[in-house]
Amino acid sequence: MLSNLQPQAPDSILMLIEEFKADTRQGKIDLGVGVYKDPQGVTPVMRAVKAAERRIWDTQTTKAYTGLAGEPEYRNAMARMVLKDVPGDRLASLATVGGTGAIRQALELARLANPGATVFVSNPTWPNHLSIMKFMGLPFVEYRYFDAETRGVDFDGLKADIARAGKGDIVLLHGCCHNPTGANLTMEQWEEVAAILEQSGAIPLIDLAYQGFGDGLEEDAAATRMIAARLPEALIAASCSKNFGIYRERTGILFALAENTAARDLAQGSMAFLNRQNYSFPPDHGARIVSTILSDESLRADWAAELEEIRGTMLGLRSQLASELRDLSGSDRFDFIGRHRGMFSRLGATPEQVAKLKSDAAIYMVGDSRLNIAGLNRDTVPVLARAIIDAGI
Numbered sequence: 001m002l003s004n005l006q007p008q009a010p011d012s013i014l015m016l017i018e019e020f021k022a023d024t025r026q027g028k029i030d031l032g033v034g035v036y037k038d039p040q041g042v043t044p045v046m047r048a049v050k051a052a053e054r055r056i057w058d059t060q061t062t063k064a065y066t067g068l069a070g071e072p073e074y075r076n077a078m079a080r081m082v083l084k085d086v087p088g089d090r091l092a093s094l095a096t097v098g099g100t101g102a103i104r105q106a107l108e109l110a111r112l113a114n115p116g117a118t119v120f121v122s123n124p125t126w127p128n129h130l131s132i133m134k135f136m137g138l139p140f141v142e143y144r145y146f147d148a149e150t151r152g153v154d155f156d157g158l159k160a161d162i163a164r165a166g167k168g169d170i171v172l173l174h175g176c177c178h179n180p181t182g183a184n185l186t187m188e189q190w191e192e193v194a195a196i197l198e199q200s201g202a203i204p205l206i207d208l209a210y211q212g213f214g215d216g217l218e219e220d221a222a223a224t225r226m227i228a229a230r231l232p233e234a235l236i237a238a239s240c241s242k243n244f245g246i247y248r249e250r251t252g253i254l255f256a257l258a259e260n261t262a263a264r265d266l267a268q269g270s271m272a273f274l275n276r277q278n279y280s281f282p283p284d285h286g287a288r289i290v291s292t293i294l295s296d297e298s299l300r301a302d303w304a305a306e307l308e309e310i311r312g313t314m315l316g317l318r319s320q321l322a323s324e325l326r327d328l329s330g331s332d333r334f335d336f337i338g339r340h341r342g343m344f345s346r347l348g349a350t351p352e353q354v355a356k357l358k359s360d361a362a363i364y365m366v367g368d369s370r371l372n373i374a375g376l377n378r379d380t381v382p383v384l385a386r387a388i389i390d391a392g393i
């Protein structure tokens with residue numbers, strides 16, 4: 001039986017990691033995988049996470065199963081963090097296996113509710129969105145997003161394309177820190193998107209994987225909160241991997257905002273059912289770390305402060321890179337790097353130029369020219385800037 005299997009296409013980012021490891025050149029720079037690294041190249045365990053784990057170790061008396069939808073403490077704390085004003089009578093929530101699990105369950109829920117739904121996704125988007133939808137056999141179409149000229153958002157293209165989504169279709173939006181481009185909508189543009197969805201009855205599915213990595217914890221959730229306040233229905237898939245630095249704990253959450261309490265109850269039941277069918281109970285350790293931090297004033301303050309340090313480091317690297325490139329190119333054509341937000345920027349280089357960075361300068365980035373800003377430090381920024389110019393980008 002097993003010999004009937006077809007080889008699966010390898011994940012291009014994971015392949016890049018292997019290639020980087022095998023490169024023996026001194027001074028090689030990894031700007032590939034989407035993980036935060038501090039200036040020493042370490043992905044740290046955050047202070048508050050360590051403290052919460054210690055507390056859990058001290059006080060936890062059982063490892064018995066949690067609820068199918070996860071612990072209410074976690075779901076409530078996350079609802080407050082993401083939405084602030086929680087419409088409790090309309091909100092269903094589900095602890096999931098990371099943000100990826102939340103997206104998968106959101107798409108499963110959408111298919112259960114409306115088997116004919118088409119999903120609208122940004123071009124480009126996080127490749128796993130496409131891969132999951134293909135695997136599920138969900139129909140999807142891309143909407144214009146990245147303006148190759150300005151390296152900002154092609155907002156007219158986006159509006160025209162998402163206006164084609166009909167009632168009950170899903171429009172997948174990155175709540176902040178768009179992956180892979182780093183280009184984001186302004187709040188005014190988000191309002192226009194909300195108006196289009198309001199008009200058509202298409203349902204937003206907001207992927208919020210980087211809250212706190214862009215303009216701040218509150219600022220990065222502002223668009224999601226506005227959509228939740230304005231539209232009758234929305235799906236929100238949030239990840240704690242980046243902002244709590246607990247990647248391997250697999251901690252995420254799906255919120256479904258329903259039109260009324262009866263629909264909320266239906267959604268809650270179907271969401272728990274989906275966990276049951278896929279892996280039964282969701283993982284608890286990461287969720288417990290998060291709820292321990294969010295419910296304790298001093299842990300929360302320390303976590304928020306460290307998250308701000310991380311965000312500040314990335315912003316500092318962005319402005320340093322933009323300014324080095326301004327000097328070297330004698331132009332402002334790289335200023336978009338300073339305007340982008342989150343861990344990534346799409347440079348807008350050709351695959352050949354990306355290959356040249358690798359072969360000539362041992363600088364690794366994803367083939368579509370997405371670079372992870374957090375892979376840099378103050379010393380490697382000038383090296384990258386020089387290499388970008390030398391590669392003719």
Ligand code: PMP
Binds near residue numbers: 097098126174207241
């Ligand atoms: N959405 C986006 C846009 C992401 O970049 C990621 C992480 N790479 C995720 C969702 C999911 O993250 P995780 O499953 O690790 O929580």
